[in-house]
Amino acid sequence: xxxxxxxxxxxxxxxxxxxxxxxxxxxxxxxxxxxxxxxxxxxxxxxxxxxxxxxxxxxxxxxxxxxxxxxxxxxxxxxxxxxxxxxxxxxxxxxxxxxxxxxxxxxxxxxxxxxxxxxxxxxxxxxxxxxxxxxxxxxxxxxxxxxxxxxxxxxxxxxxxxxxxxxxxxxxxxxxxxxxxxxxxxxxxxxxxxxxxxxxxxxxxxxxxxxxxxxxxxxxxxxxxxxxxxxxxxxxxxxxxxxxxxxxxxxxxxxxxxxxxxxxxxxxxxxxxxxxxxxxxxxxxxxxxxxxxxx
Amino acid sequence: xxxxxxxxxxxxxxxxxxxxxxxxxxxxxxxxxxxxxxxxxxxxxxxxxxxxxxxxxxxxxxxxxxxxxxxxxxxxxxxxxxxxxxxxxxxxxxxxxxxxxxxxxxxxxxxxxxxxxxxxxxxxxxxxxxxxxxxxxxxxxxxxxxxxxxxxxxxxxxxxxxxxxxxxxxxxxxxxxxxxxxxxxxxxxxxxxxxxxxxxxxxxxxxxxxxxxxxxxxxxxxxxxxxxxxxxxxxxxxxxxxxxxxxxxxxxxxxxxxxxxxxxxxxxxxxxx
Numbered sequence: 001x002x003x004x005x006x007x008x009x010x011x012x013x014x015x016x017x018x019x020x021x022x023x024x025x026x027x028x029x030x031x032x033x034x035x036x037x038x039x040x041x042x043x044x045x046x047x048x049x050x051x052x053x054x055x056x057x058x059x060x061x062x063x064x065x066x067x068x069x070x071x072x073x074x075x076x077x078x079x080x081x082x083x084x085x086x087x088x089x090x091x092x093x094x095x096x097x098x099x100x101x102x103x104x105x106x107x108x109x110x111x112x113x114x115x116x117x118x119x120x121x122x123x124x125x126x127x128x129x130x131x132x133x134x135x136x137x138x139x140x141x142x143x144x145x146x147x148x149x150x151x152x153x154x155x156x157x158x159x160x161x162x163x164x165x166x167x168x169x170x171x172x173x174x175x176x177x178x179x180x181x182x183x184x185x186x187x188x189x190x191x192x193x194x195x196x197x198x199x200x201x202x203x204x205x206x207x208x209x210x211x212x213x214x215x216x217x218x219x220x221x222x223x224x225x226x227x228x229x230x231x232x233x234x235x236x237x238x239x240x241x242x243x244x245x246x247x248x249x250x251x252x253x254x255x256x257x258x259x260x261x262x263x264x265x266x267x268x269x270x271x272x273x274x275x276x277x278x279x280x281x282x283x284x285x286x287x288x289x290x291x292x293x294x295x
Numbered sequence: 296x297x298x299x300x301x302x303x304x305x306x307x308x309x310x311x312x313x314x315x316x317x318x319x320x321x322x323x324x325x326x327x328x329x330x331x332x333x334x335x336x337x338x339x340x341x342x343x344x345x346x347x348x349x350x351x352x353x354x355x356x357x358x359x360x361x362x363x364x365x366x367x368x369x370x371x372x373x374x375x376x377x378x379x380x381x382x383x384x385x386x387x388x389x390x391x392x393x394x395x396x397x398x399x400x401x402x403x404x405x406x407x408x409x410x411x412x413x414x415x416x417x418x419x420x421x422x423x424x425x426x427x428x429x430x431x432x433x434x435x436x437x438x439x440x441x442x443x444x445x446x447x448x449x450x451x452x453x454x455x456x457x458x459x460x461x462x463x464x465x466x467x468x469x470x471x472x473x474x475x476x477x478x479x480x481x482x483x484x485x486x487x488x489x490x491x492x493x494x495x496x497x498x499x500x501x502x503x504x505x506x507x508x509x510x511x512x513x514x515x516x517x518x519x520x521x522x523x524x525x526x527x528x529x530x531x532x533x534x535x536x537x538x539x540x541x542x543x544x545x546x547x548x549x550x551x552x553x554x555x556x557x558x559x560x561x562x563x564x565x566x567x568x
């Protein structure tokens with residue numbers, strides 16, 4: 001009378017069919033397309049690895065790659081530091097904690113395009129409120145997203161504002177899992193708050209920090225909405241990351257074969273960097289004797 | 296006693312510092328949306344206008360066929376979430392009960408994949424099928440976003456619900472389907488709510504799929520707002536009002552259901568896109 005384990009597969013089957021249809025088959029097609037040449041009106045022609053060869057010698061791609069890494073490094077590091085500090089504060093007990101945490105989380109849930117619209121107005125050099133606020137503390141007006149040398153830091157500012165809450169939530173989950181005994185011992189030994197953080201809290205939440213780094217890294221590398229809505233990769237190409245270059249190639253120039261090659265290489269880059277982060281995480285876990293797993 | 300007081304003051308100060316970037320931003324957004332152009336270009340900037348420009352909101356609903364785009368957003372988000380729940384909840388249950396941990400890696404890979412790489416083949420496919428003028432392409436591609444999200448959250452939810460009840464049902468002769476329908480599903484309601492809320496939010500917010508797959512008649516709200524940004528850059532009031540209308544449902548949901556959202560985000564530590 002026992003119902004076999006195999007019957008579980010019927011529950012999995014619909015999802016597998018849909019996932020195959022919307023994820024696996026499109027991916028296979030993208031890979032296939034990346035070794036072909038096709039432009040609207042023409043026929044599809046097999047060109048071998050030439051799209052990939054073109055990538056290597058394409059200065060616009062290598063510049064976009066460097067820009068993506070620069071952007072991502074900042075957009076991982078800043079939310080990580082600020083999110084950890086925020087988690088330490090939200091870990092305390094205080095009135096209206098749930099509501100205030102809800103307010104803090106709002107930037108990551110709000111519609112990115114709506115946010116981009118308002119940040120564009122804030123950064124507007126003549127009428128924007130950002131330059132007015134700077135003038136109050138005696139800093140000369142900036143061009144923000146409208147100048148090549150400040151565009152990436154300005155976009156990172158928006159991304160940090162938007163995604164610090166995610167890091168906060170992950171680290172908060174980590175803090176909740178820490179036992180209280182080590183702190184009681186440290187209290188007796190007279191350890192300062194800073195010492196307690198460095199020697200007890202930090203090692204215990206390190207696995208959670210690594211989860212935060214991994215997720216932040218994936219999202220920062222793929223960042224699109226904010227950059228596209230605010231600058232379209234400009235001024236010039238100053239904020240054109242790989243994802244934006246991919247969009248331009250495939251959907252503005254309709255160079256589908258080359259766009260597919262960019263998409264494939266971009267995916268490999270994301271996986272490689274994520275694996276590097278996971279490797280760091282396993283090392284950290286080995287050093288820290290993890291208490292839990294957030295993933 | 297003095298130390299405790301200092302500590303409380305420090306905490307209040309830090310919490311204020313932490314929430315002020317979010318709070319001030321949304322207050323400023325509201326302020327921009329309620330001012331006439333003359334107030335929006337005033338120097339120094341005006342926070343609370345003497346003449347409140349409700350007309351900005353009236354403009355939003357009158358022009359730009361906003362109601363059509365609102366309806367499009369509702370249809371795409373609703374359909375993508377519903378389909379994701381229909382196939383994702385049973386799948387999450389099966390994966391949790393089979394201990395198929397490797398599937399989690401597949402979902403992680405789906406998360407790592409840039410959305411644009413699905414868009415190239417989908418765009419060509421739907422162009423070939425002649426469906427680009429309908430909402431079907433957007434519903435289908437939003438599944439890329441909503442299904443992994445729902446499956447991921449349901450796995451972690453079903454891992455916390457007891458197996459014993461289900462095993463008892465099987466002993467009593469229930470089929471696998473009856474066990475799922477009568478035992479597992481009713482207990483899973485809170486998890487399904489969390490999955491549905493997050494699926495709705497991330498689908499509603501999505502921009503990149505719409506910018507490629509939508510035409511004049513099939514735009515979703517984020518795409519409509521983006522088009523306003525590129526064409527009437529000067530009219531700040533109506534633009535900010537449109538931005539508020541788009542994001543208000545999501546913000547309200549965040550504040551009302553913040554407990555569920557926090558639970559969902561930390562259980563799965565997931566985000567769409």
